[in-house]
């Protein structure tokens with residue numbers, strides 16, 4: 001499987017990367033090499049192998065349903081580049 | 096002419112009634128100031144780690160069991176990636192590969208008999224924030240209070256054929272969810288939101304046609320109109336020999352038509368992958384059995400049992416079971432004072448009127464089975480007439496008064512006043528012998544003076560007509 005230039009640009013777009021020409025060429029090449037590597041693994045017969053869904057053997061821990069009021073809001077609000085009347089302000093999003 | 100049928104499947108998003116969010120201990124309270132219920136976790140700050148709220152899993156399992164699903168005993172979370180400002184992490188934690196429950200079924204009555212709808216799956220996910228579009232300032236405002244509120248998404252099979260069936264299915268779902276206390280299912284507050292997958296095909300055809308998805312519906316009326324409108328739009332296209340496009344549409348209820356949002360080709364590429372910050376969920380049998388035992392009796396079973404146990408009509412049983420609160424109030428009161436028809440009558444006629452007049456939900460009523468059973472006893476023994484009983488009932492519903500206390504106080508006040516008034520009036524007569532004799536001689540003005548003196552002695556708090564009567568009696 002080869003990643004076409006079109007698909008490459010689409011992926012870059014989705015992950016919000018803006019690349020210059022040289023970066024594009026280099027990354028596209030790297031990505032294709034990676035896929036070639038994975039392609040090799042496809043040659044292994046895994047029909048009788050149980051899929052590994054998760055890398056380690058941990059099991060989940062839970063928290064109880066109790067609400068507490070952390071007063072870190074001001075800090076959070078101050079982190080934002082633009083904050084107005086209680087709202088975070090972002091460039092206008094069209095529906 | 097060819098005949099067509101509409102094929103509908105639903106994705107129902109339900110906000111769970113937990114106190115805290117799904118992965119952090121922020122409150123889920125509705126109607127707070129913007130960005131008041133947030134923390135580094137639900138704001139997606141780098142390094143903040145999610146910890147799953149156990150109640151969310153409880154609620155999801157209970158719902159899965161109520162919908163006759165198979166519980167997936169080893170389920171997992173996945174990341175659904177998309178870039179939008181309502182999602183601070185730029186991914187939503189959801190379940191794609193191993194949803195918590197699968198392959199269920201829900202059955203309800205319709206005019207044409209029982210209808211059964213398959214449940215494809217049920218999964219857990221987190222809600223996103225809310226965007227407000229400020230047209231003046233050309234910016235978008237974001238409120239993250241809803242970010243991280245737990246949701247379950249219930250995905251049905253394409254088993255519905257009409258708007259009536261869709262509404263009946265949603266009614267059944269929301270009744271079950273509220274009976275379990277899993278969600279309040281308030282569509283107007285957005286705690287139940289519906290995506291409709293809809294296609295049409297020639298009657299008798301077993302293949303599914305191309306479908307459109309109508310996103311984010313939040314009222315029964317709009318859902319009904321959207322299904323009717325979209326189904327007609329698709330049938331018109333087919334009749335004209337056209338082709339239905341696989342696309343996402345938005346229903347504009349004011350214009351009464353659906354509007355194209357994006358085609359399947361433009362559909363988002365979510366690049367799902369397993370969420371590594373949350374370890375796999377293991378659900379042992381004991382957990383499932385425990386929740387199974389805790390499932391409540393649902394509305395349809397209650398309707399049948401109430402008719403049998405309390406001898407009330409099917410209509411009455413339907414009204415009384417419209418909410419679990421009213422149904423429990425009816426049953427618990429009838430156990431304390433065995434006069435179910437009277438209880439049912441008060442709750443159905445007066446209770447429903449009070450809810451409507453005061454824009455209240457059943458859980459807002461301050462009535463208890465104890466207080467209501469006292470009132471029923473008082474009515475039964477003829478200690479209170481029906482008009483007064485209705486007034487007392489309203490006070491009980493709104494202010495939580497005890498009917499005996501209330502009547503005692505109310506009744507005693509009148510007797511006391513009367514006695515007190517007589518004593519005061521006697522004293523006034525004794526102190527004003529001149530006015531009394533003047534009045535007896537026919538001077539009506541003198542009587543006015545006596546009334547005035549009595550009212551003054553009562554600090555103006557007596558009923559003047561009662562003062563008149565008492566004075567005339569005494570003279």
Ligand SMILES: [Zn+2]
Nearest residue numbers: 119121134137
């Ligand atoms: Zn939080």
